[in-house]
Amino acid sequence: MSIACEVNFDGLIGPSHNYGGLSDGNLASARNAGDISNPREAAVQGLEKMRTLVRAGLVQGVLPPLARPNFDLLVAAGFAGSDSDIIGAAARRAPQLLKAAYSASAMWAANAATVSPSADTADGRLHFTPANLSTMLHRSLEHPDTTATLISIFADEERFAVHGALPAHADFADEGAANHVRLSAEHDAPGVELFVYGRDTGEALAGFPARQTRLASEAIARAHGLAMPHAVFARQAHRAIASGAFHNDVVCVGALDTLFFHEHAFEDTAATLKALRQAADGRFELKPVMVADTEVPLADAMSSYLFNSQLLQVPGEDRLVLVAPTETRDTPSVHAYCERLVQSNGPIGRVLYVDVRQSMRNGGGPACLRLRVVMTVAELAACHAGVLLDEELIDELQASVRLTYRDRLSPGDLADPAFADECRLAREAILDILDLEALA
Structure with a gap:
């Protein structure tokens, strides 16, 4: 019996939550910029x-929203009073x-940190780098606020290591x-x-920004104490x-021994798979599932967010479950592929469709909304229990959201000073429910 499980925070x-169109290279964000959002529906x-x-x-956790608006930014920009x-x-x-x-982009917790479980690290601790x-x-x-949140939840330094973010340089x-x-x-x-x-250090590329550098990835692997023969860096x-x-x-997306990816995910697919197999030697046999462009064109994969799905080991099922946005079901080529996938x-072995349309319209699917953290039983017991969900706690959070969140928000509404107080009170209510009042 496994002594560890994957927890989705x-x-x-x-x-x-609004459609501000702030993210260069995020097609959904640009396409819906200026539209009316529904923060209440999004959170529900x-x-x-x-x-x-x-x-x-499954074990499910939650990370609270960050304080918005960020007055530190506005004061640094010269506004006072x-x-x-x-x-x-x-x-x-x-x-x-x-x-x-005012951006609510911290909702996409997949960007909160890189996480290495204790089974992989030299000191046997669970490591986070925001x-x-x-x-x-x-x-x-x-x-800075993400770091404070992670420290509040994973405070036991004997079991957890929360590093500082890397230098804020390109x-x-x-x-x-x-x-x-x-x-x-x-x-x-x-x-x-x-x-x-x-991209590599100092490399300039035309077009949309390449947001991750090899140097950053290597620095995190070193800080987490990973055995380098079992770390792979792919472009x-x-x-x-x-x-x-x-x-x-x-x-x-990947889980356990399975890597599910589009034909055009990696610059050199053959070299990436070879490196993974070499790194996995003696530990497991890699199961790659590559989706050909002839089956799902890259444009359809992008619009449906097929790969921005959660790939999960569900208790009682002997094959993995893909938790996909409803947009994959609504895209003919992708839906047909999913039907073939589960019949193979x-x-x-199964695709479960979930409605996260409010997030999808800003460019974030089911996988964007979660930070995966592999935790042992002892680590689960040591983390802050207030953020581990059951249905009663979900009901309580939804009731708070329905009471305090707006059902319509346009970018122009951000100019209303009263909205800042609404956001503060809504967040404080959530922190109170999660027993994280110290973050207020």
Whole structure:
């Protein structure tokens, strides 16, 4: 019997969820910029996805939204006075900065950190490195508060190591677990960690930004004390980035011994698979599932977010389950592929469709919304229990969201100073439910 399990810590979507169009290279974000969002529906949808996994017998956690607006950004930009003064002046003179200060992008917890389980690390601790997210202004604001959140949840230094974010320089650009896959025979067995990067140090590429550097990935692997023969560094295909795959988890997902990916996920697929097999030698036999472009064109994979799905080991099932957005079911080529996938004798036996449309319209599917953390029984007992969900706690969080979140929000509404108080009170109510009041 395994002494470890994979815990999904989903980001609870915050009350300022809006379609600000801030993310260069994120096609969905750009396409829906300026539209009316529904923060209440978004948060309820996310919590329903969490409920689905709880009902499936999985351990599910939640990360609270960060404080928004980020007044530190606005003050650093030269705005002063009362909160109302700052918001009013920013709305008039720098509306793009105000949108960045209100961004709820921390909901996509796959970018919160890179995580290495204790089975892989030299000191036998569970390691976290919060992502600096330095490529995008609105995301670069997150890591100090994300670090504080992780320290609050994983406070036992004998079992957990929460590192500082890497230097906020282009050479160290880091986007967290969205560019990282951990593979193993079982969750508690030593594994192989795959780090995917878009560019080398100092390299300039045309088109959409390549957000992850090899230097950042190597620095994290060293800090986590990984055995380098069991760490693989692979380059993401430039074609994928140019098509809108701003993170590798838009074209690739893995779990246990299975890697599920698009034909154009990696710059050199053969070399990547060879390196993974060499790194896995003696630990497990890699099961690659590559989707050909002739079966699912890259454009369809991008629009449906087939690979931005959760690949999970569900209790009682002998094959993995793919938790996919409903957009995959609604895209003919992708739906047909999924039907063939489950009818095959491969490692993926079922596709479960979930509705996260509010998140999808900003460019984040089921996999974006969660940070995967492999934890032993002892580590689970040592972490902050208030963020581990059951249905009663989900009900309580949904009731709070329905009471405090708006059901309509446009980017123009951010200019209302009263909205800042709404966001603060909504977040404080959530922190109170999760017993994380110290983060207020």
